[in-house]
Amino acid sequence: MQQAGSTIEARTSDSAPGEIWPFTVTLATPAIGAYVSDIDLRQPLDEPTYLALRRALIRYKVLFFRDQDITPAQHVALGQRFGKLEVHPVIAHHPDHPELVVFDKSDKKRGRENIYHSDVSWREVPSMGSILRCAECPPTGGDTIWVNMALAYENLPAEVKARLEGLIAVHDLMPLFGSMLPPEQRITVRAQNPAVTHPVVRTHPESGEKLLFVNEAFTTHFSNYAEIAGYRFGFDLKLAEMDLLQYLFRQAAAPEYQVRLKWEPHTIAFWDNRATQHYAVQDYYPAVRRMMRATIIGERPV
Template identity: 45%
Template sequence: MDIRTAVGDLTVRHPAGPRTLHRLPDGEEPKPYELFGIEPVTGLIGAEVSGVDLREPVGPVLFAELDRALLEWKVLFFRGQHVTAGQHLDFARRWGELEVNPFFPQEVPYLSRIEASAQKPGGQNVWHADGTWREKPLLGSVLRAVEVPEAGGDTCFADMGAAYDGLSAEMKRRIDELTAVDDFALSFGPGMDADKLAELRVKYPAVEHPVVRCHPRTGRRTLFVNPAFTTHITGLEAGESEALLGFLFQQVAVPEYQVRFRWEADSIALWDNQATQHYAVNDYFPQHRLMERVAILDEHPAAFS
């Protein structure tokens, strides 16, 4: 059975049946990992790493293997990591310079606390990639669970390379050369003091990125629009832009592209922000959930493939 969707003047066909999924870029073969165990959570995205103690410094050989695993699996999970704030930061720094986030409280520099409780319900339940409102979007993030609810509070991740691969050839031709505008105010602006919003708009103006980004490390094409920060597609009439973005936003929801992680206290997730989007499931109110996040800056501006 096929499903057809009208997107502006284009009718998009969604064939039912098996999906062909590619964890690695074309022509690249998986290689074993010598310094740690790795257990896939799905066949496409997400793997749990065992045999690594993140309280210890990550040397160059171990880093090279972890970096390769990150590019292959897009998100790595570590259980039982009783790290200090300093150790958390040191681990993230292996991938690059750290972000100072202007929207999350940081009692420790570079370490953001993301908290939800009966007094402050969680609000991260929207698919997004971190920092696409920046000229140079973030390379990745390292998120640690400090306190988790008895049930609920999972995080879902989606492979946006697979999301692009799953589009029809006609849709790919339509979007491959388009750009879109991302703006922090779409998510962080509502309720913000007008003076503060104006100040941040000067520092972080809206930016334009390719709708389809070339991953700077793997060369793989990835769908690079998200409902948290992407406001419109450049050069399109408003209705056409809205229809096309609405369709592209839906691609993240395909279960075959996703992994869902059940947190435990002292679990850590490291993800490739250039290849994924994520969604914090807000199904645990009024229970308490406290996470600590460190984000890694990217030296590469978003670029076409």
Template identity: 35%
Template sequence: MHIEHMTPHIGSEISGIDLADPAQVDAHADQLRATLHERQVIFFRDQSLSPSDQVRFARLFGKVDPVSSTFPAHPEEPFVELLVSQGTRTGTDIWHADLTWQAVPPAGACLYAVDVPDAGGDTMWASMTQAYASLDSDLQNYLRKLRAVHNWEAPALSDNLARRDPSGALYRAIREKHVPIEQPVVLEHPVTGKPLVFVNALYTTHIRAVTNDESSALISMLSGLAKVPEWQVRFRWRKGSVAVWDNIATQHYAINDYHPSARRMHRVAIRQG
């Protein structure tokens, strides 16, 4: 197995391993987990994974749960989420971490490319530990005292639900189950202990105990840190590519520049455990 770092701060491509072979994965399990914690997102090429293969591999990094987002589940594998689009608005072309509107957001995710366009459809990740480290210490201390509200009802996601179910029943069911919740503005990573910015442009609606103007300015500034190229990595997908990322330490952005080509991905959410 060979590991090649893609940038100084985030992202490594790993070769020489067949993720569908449990023996190979088990032999490198500790190194794979350590590399993910250090590099925050890891990539593999030329893999051939059934839905059950993908779920088994994802369990290397933690527990997996049945699909609980606004995208549909695979008909034969309730742990695999279907992400199918044609370069149109799905709500993923905004810097975000997945499901921060849940009380315990996923610790990570495993994404497998089933079918991708000839060009376009890249995904970018940004290290929010590096984003936090870039801030002045006085600002860091101030931010540690604050909490922010996260809500799943971003317009693009609500529109996506309306297309899937024009009756509105699915929207009402999710709205009833997932009310807005508070999260710390600065979170300490549960494994590495490193502090990170836990504010994103998609789901963070406002910051508590400050004025509306200050809340808007802080959210804009903090979520905008993901746009800094020095702590980003960009990945060009090919059929059979796999990405595993730390959903607490990073944010990501799915580039929607491939319409009308189709992009079909399978995702498994990973819980700490």
């Protein structure tokens, strides 16, 4: 499906001259995102289509598919084609498919995903990617924004990049998810999911890009800021650390790095969690918005 004002790449890829892709790609923005058409995700992906989709994902960072009326079982199978799927410890699951989390929002349950984040960055081995399908969309609103975190890092001032060398950040699920749990479950989830550390700047394992890998949902602080920055006074150190972290968080809010999707029923978004952050706009309450997501396990960030 061609979007107004976009550029069609047809069935070729300028990243590999002469390569023919078994689907059509339509750019969403110059910075990030592409619409993929002439593909039926109800069918198992053959090897050439799988490899081409993986290359497209790495290049565009988020892929959008319209009119894909797939079943939950087909959704799981699509995700498993790209790797092992995780089971989320907090968010509700599909009754027949624990690998599918269900975001079921209505006048009885307001959405709360309106914060820039990378899915499950709080895991020791975070996500490679997520596949989200709209089962029931609000008549208006409920868009999702994705951010190119390679561009966010690339455009940082040189002096900021120098300050980030060797910095390690702490990621934790409890500040966001702990409030959703009763006290007894909170203790169990905490024990099973301790806070973890990841480099502030990670290297994409497939593209080699440098990526800014902190997010305001799950990153709590730097684990080695005093070691890197040097110590003067305690208050001076902590304020400087907080200022730097907040500055890095704000990079995701730059429109120049973003793409915004207006959902329609049976639309699917497939994004690279290593290279992006996203934000679900909560402007549709009290309308119904029902989504299902499969999340593919990735690799330890380096």
